[in-house]
Amino acid sequence: MRTRLTELLGIEFPLVAFSHCRDVVAAVTNAGGFGVLGAVAYSPARLDRELSWIDEQVRGRPYGVDVLLPGRVDAAAADPAARLGEAIPDAHRDFVAHLMRKYDVGRPDIWPPDGGAWAPPTTAAGRAADEAGRRVTAAGAMGLVDVALKHPVRLIASALGPPPPEMVDRARSAGVPVAALVGTVEHARRQVAAGADVVVAQGTEAGGHTGEISTMVLVPQVVDAVAPVPVLAAGGVASGRQMAAAIALGAEGVWCGSVWLTTEEAETPPVVRDKLLAATSLDTVRSRCRTGKPARQLKSAWTEEWDEATESPGPLPMPLQMLLAEPALARVVRAAEAGGEGARDLANYFVGQVVGQMNQVRPAREVVYAIVSEYVEAVARLSRLSG
Template sequence: MKTDVCDLLGIEFPLFAFSHCRDVVAAVTNAGGFGVLGAVAYTPRRLEEELAWIDRETGGRPYGVDVLVPAKIDASAREGGDPLAAIPREHWEFLVRLFEKYGVPVPDLAGENAARAARSGARGVTGAGATELIDVSLSHRIGLIASALGTPPPIMVEKAKAAGVPVAALVGTVEHARRQVAAGVDLIVAQGGEAGGHTGEISTMVLVPQVVDAVAPVPVLAAGGIASGRQVAAALALGASGVWTGSVWLTTEEAETPQTVKQKMLQATARDTVRSRSRTGKPARQLVSAWTEEWEGPDSPGSLPMPLQMIVAEAAMRHLSKHAESGNEGAQQLVNYFVGQCVGMMNTIKPAKQVVYDMVEEFADSMERLSALSSAGE
């Protein structure tokens, strides 16, 4: 199996694996796919360490980095502003009531330590913060830099072109795809509404062929709902040059997903996800949990714009994950994570390498089955 992106990026099988975990990125790249590290939560120094580690582990095989530069963020998070000061008191008070209701010890979420973590966590989604991450990424031998949300800023495209690194961008509509190509993007990731994380509402089946037609000859990867070889074959049938996957890596051996959340994912069906603004301020698909339900409830103050909601939610989730891991039942009910509808197909923990091999093998079987069907009618 060779498509145009295999040639563009020097890979054997057009399977892209987005993960925040360096072990997954390295394992997929070493198995013949293309690992992409999600960099948004890292400080520049930490990102430098992670990429140096991946460089060593993959020995020159290609991998990529994904940054998140939202087109619209709350004014307070722009240069010089203090996002923490812009968070209304009632949102912290809601968290306190939530923790009390579920029997989770109440921390000082707005205190000094928490504030430092929050400011640092929000920095990656500001222009200056993202630029630092881009600079660190391009100082390594990466094969691709991706923008996970909205059109990449001109500075990102310029820097990548100067470094000879192709730019990818995620889109959920045909109009966005056209805009991205006009902005200089080399590879479009058309992501359907069934995907985990930030998504629109148009499904992969409907979105991919329309994006392919709109941006040809720019290659398109299909994302959303892809966790098996049959789905890879379907994506290529739709005209995609490869697939971009994320959810399926969350239940691999290597993934740093908290144990409680991993267990929830193994047990979840395709019905157990929801598009909710409760974690980032923008609609993002995630596991249904008491968290998503309470933010929709009558007591909820409503979600804040990005990155303010992200600061509130990440502060809460760090705390909840810790208590969930040590057995607090209320915290276990509340914790969740971004995941797509294919969570219903994630039923066993496997090494990331095995996931790649299984997907390649099922893909080959699907192609054989299709070819047999096709010739049966001749």
């Protein structure tokens, strides 16, 4: 399987796997694909440790890193003197506390939990929350990029917004291509103008932050708009037939994320994994309730309460909603694993509409080979039909 993507990255299959789990990244890379580690969850020091581990596992095989760079964030995140926890209104804290009581998540007398946006800003936990919130700014992302470029990465990906000039300059100085995720043709043109070497056209079917245009419609439009820049298709790709469709639309490869959540290597909490395995493609929703930006995720009581309850104050902008939601949802998962039914109702995670195909747990290597095998069969079928 040779495309411009395989030649650019030095990989066997034009299959990119996005994951927040280092084990998935290493497994896909070692199977002939290209693993990309989502870095936003890590401090620079933690990212350095994760990448060092990947280096040992892949032994020179190529992999990449993804950073989150939204075009707009809450003004407090761009102010180094601001304390992000203090920017979260009491009404939003009270609403989360209300949900914890309503769904019986832990003992009321020990809520709110320590850490995250709930911690006093002068404490270590409060300072850590500030640092985590600023990773979605250009300055914060560049700290992660600088760490990544100390390792033999073969791609730096920018999600949500155009890569800043310093990111493109540093990556190119290191001989590392820059990829950018887009949800519209205009976004694609903007990313190429900013210096992107690869464009990932991500349809609304995808998990995580997405736009409103479907992959089938978006990919050929982006291919035509940014030619000759190579385009990857993302959103609704978890099988070889879907991969073949993406290539037929003009893509040079595919970018997959959701399908790895139910692999053996994934760090998906068992309660969330079980909900993913049981879900259909109708069980996802685009909502701002987890990050502050529209992100496709599994429907749950958490999404319903934030989006539909009359007492909901509505989501905050990024990164404040992240700082509010993530500590609460981490506690929800722990309570669900301990047997809490209400907590299980709240638990969710980012996932695309292909969740309806994710009905078994397999090693990541096996998933790679199954996608490639089905792709070959699909191409052979098309060849027969064309005579």
